[in-house]
Amino acid sequence: MSMKSLFKKTFLIGMSMMTLAPQFASAALESQLSGYLNKDLQEIPVIFVRGSNFYLHKATLISLYEKRGYSAIWVDANGKPNAMAAAVREALKYGATMNGLNPDDYWDRIVENIYTSNTDGRFGPTFELAVSEAVIRYVTHLSTGRFDPMEIDTDIKIAKKKFTEYSELNQVISAVQANVSAKALAAGLDKFAPTHLRYVDLKQLLAYFRSIQSAGGWSQIKLAKKSLRPGDKDPAIPAIRGRLQSLGYAVPSTGDVYDAELKRVIEDVQGVNGMGVDGVIGNEVMTFLNTTVADRVFQLEVNMEKVRWLPKAMESRHVFVNLATTEFQFFDEGRKIMHFKTINGQSYRRTPVLRNMLSFVELNPTWTAPESIIFKDKINTLRGKDGQEYLRKHRMRLIRKSDGKEVIPSDELLQSLSRSNFPYLLRQDPWRKNALGSIKFPLPNEWSIYLHHTDNPDLFDESKRHLSSGCVRLEDPFTFAEYILRDNVAVKSTQTDDYWPKDKLESFVPPEKSDAYVDRENWEKRIHLKVPVPVYLMYLTVDRAQDGAVRFVKDVYGQDERVAKTMKAVRHGNELF
Structure with a gap:
């Protein structure tokens, strides 16, 4: 089926959900939900929610509702939002924020509008399935990440995990239904997040930096001169000490003089954060200290996204x-x-x-040199006047690919080598x-x-x-x-x-x-x-030093930047990615 045809059919189904629901007000909600999800499942796998930027994925919704006999979760028998709807509204907003996700990717303005306007229950099935879609999307993102990491760039070789914990999700929902509480639901849904220490630690750091952000963030520290060396005096030094302490570095001394104790801390900061270790408070150190809290919060969110690519428990x-x-x-x-x-x-x-x-x-x-290294680093040397000497000095051999036999490397043979004429392995002996x-x-x-x-x-x-x-x-x-x-x-x-x-x-x-x-x-x-x-x-790029201090290292590979761009571009369920 063409995408154009799929969009046309899903749009009509979305319309029918909203306009036909009143006809079925007296019918059991279970039958309505089952009908919407199972009708033409293979031909039309999604339902479009009018006015939104996401779809209802039938297969994943069925995976949840089959576990509960298609009984409704978020609406009562009359199709009106119930106490569970109020609880999940708060749980999604709170949980997404605490886990570095965007709450609007789950409880968005469309769901909110239906929630506040559905006082007569006429949009009951639409609201029910839209909220379940949001919950499934949330726990999937929490568990596996928001997108396939291998789509970011060629240097990421970990495929996106598949969310399969629908029975566990239904158990969480059923347990909260017995005693409805937004706090209990948020805690239950949080069980789908990674449980290993790296994720837990990043989550704690996110909460810490969010608290600083809520209090107004921190100001930019300005030096009186370009850089400071031990023995220098500067009115900015007390602020530097305070900033380091807020990042978990132990700064025992006080005052506005760059003393030996502060030098020791600065060298530690430089060492564990991948800077050149020279004890000078210069551009690298000041960039580290002056990066805004908002930027640190987003850096934490980016790293939490990457940690979700790992197993739930290491x-x-x-x-x-x-x-x-x-x-x-x-x-x-x-x-x-x-x-x-x-x-x-x-x-x-x-x-x-x-x-x-x-x-x-x-x-x-x-060691068999990869072709990338041969053609970037070795071939010009091999073709040069000292090619034979280079092979001898480094104990390297040319091994013919066709039969695995060593070839004696004459000057004529070495000078004939090129990217299109290299039928050999370049192998180094053990030493x-x-x-x-x-x-x-x-x-x-x-x-x-x-x-x-x-x-x-x-x-x-x-x-x-x-x-x-x-x-x-x-x-x-x-x-x-x-x-x-x-x-x-x-x-x-x-x-x-x-x-x-x-x-x-x-x-x-x-x-x-x-x-x-x-x-x-x-x-x-x-x-x-x-x-x-x-x-x-x-x-x-975010980690803890062995003494617990926070480390924010430079994004040498540019991977944080690429992941950040993807996070900003991706939409619910990857439909618009």
């Missing part, structure tokens, strides 16, 4: 890499066990957002300066993204660590490997040893700064896990 054991803060966290039995630095993709080679399962650890990995380091944590994805060691650990000392070509480099990979292998090694014919402490893992790889070759028998040594570990790569 696995008790999982890896979480925050690509925005360049940090690795490992959780076991719900507790954070490890926290260390990562190096992630540059702004033009963004590490994608994804979820994968880690099923084995690999010692002494070879300490291998691009992957000496240990790799492969992830099954088509983008060749995984976790690994590094040949340049000094880069972890940098505060700005978006430096890689896409993969995630780990600061302390051997400690992580030891932990996940403990009592979790899958014994196979090729791997019979089930005990892998850190010192044993490191004994299989060359020592740091060594140029030693790795014995062939130890190349790509795999140790499989009995129980794989979920790995999440997410990009969140």
